[in-house]
Amino acid sequence: MNALPAPESLTSPHVPETVGPVDVIIDQAGKTFQTARGPVRALDPISLKIPRGAFVALIGPSGCGKSTLLRMIAGLEQPDEGGAVLVRSKHPEQFRKEGELGIAFQDPALLPWRSVADNVAFPLQILGRPVKRHQATVQSLIELVGLKGYEQALPGQLSGGMRQRVAIARSLVTDPSVLLLDEPFGALDQILRRAMNVELQRIWAARQTTTLLVTHGIDEAVFLADTVVVMHAKPGRIAEIITVPFARPRLPSLFSSPDFHALCDRLTESLHGEDGSQ
């Protein structure tokens, strides 16, 4: 693995200056997939810095490259030549393999034959860490996501929302410093989704984990994030970065406030683009 410069020392004309520690640096990272039907340009080269402890939401139309970007930060895809991604000074793949990265995607992908507790503990096993020594952590995460009493249940005995919560507990079990969430609540109904938004804010506030959330929910993005990155498609690119001004902790009543709706309207406009073509 190549030696890489520390994020703070990586100076690129493309990456905006920020104050304080930085967890993720994306420097001119683009992605073109080579397919049997020819190249597919998923992402134009994009640059972004994510400060430590930030909550950033990525929104954009289907196919604008949100998941591709998240997968590059996870080290599951490599940027094209000329682009770079660094997570806490490290190559993303190295960072993930050290258990520093928590990942929860839309499909909870639980192992059906393992109990809730064993699914939550699974990343520890992958990393070769002694599960017994982390039993208290597993239990406290199960409680954190509201599944106390379901420790020995199998995934098939849980609702969709409960399975999502198991996936979130699992993403936190290694005590990651960076959390990547790709539409983790996409399959949930509105009521459960909002309850999970409040829950996620609580978890984030308690742990101060730098979090990137991909979502199609404008209200979800505004409720949870400090910064919303709006993306456009064809090719995938950053259209605008919007700061969310609401104080924390944000209460569920925020969802019905006029200021909240005004910001959601503003984001909807940004998503659709000036010419309404998105």
Ligand SMILES: Nc1ncnc2c1ncn2[C@@H]1O[C@H](COP(=O)(O)OP(=O)(O)OP(=O)(O)O)[C@@H](O)[C@H]1O
């Ligand atoms: N492994 C791959 N091989 C070829 N093309 C891919 C691959 N992964 C993604 N793409 C293409 O890259 C583009 C961006 O896909 P991506 O999944 O990142 O979008 P997205 O914004 O997350 O979409 P959605 O909101 O629908 O999940 C799409 O055109 C997709 O077809």
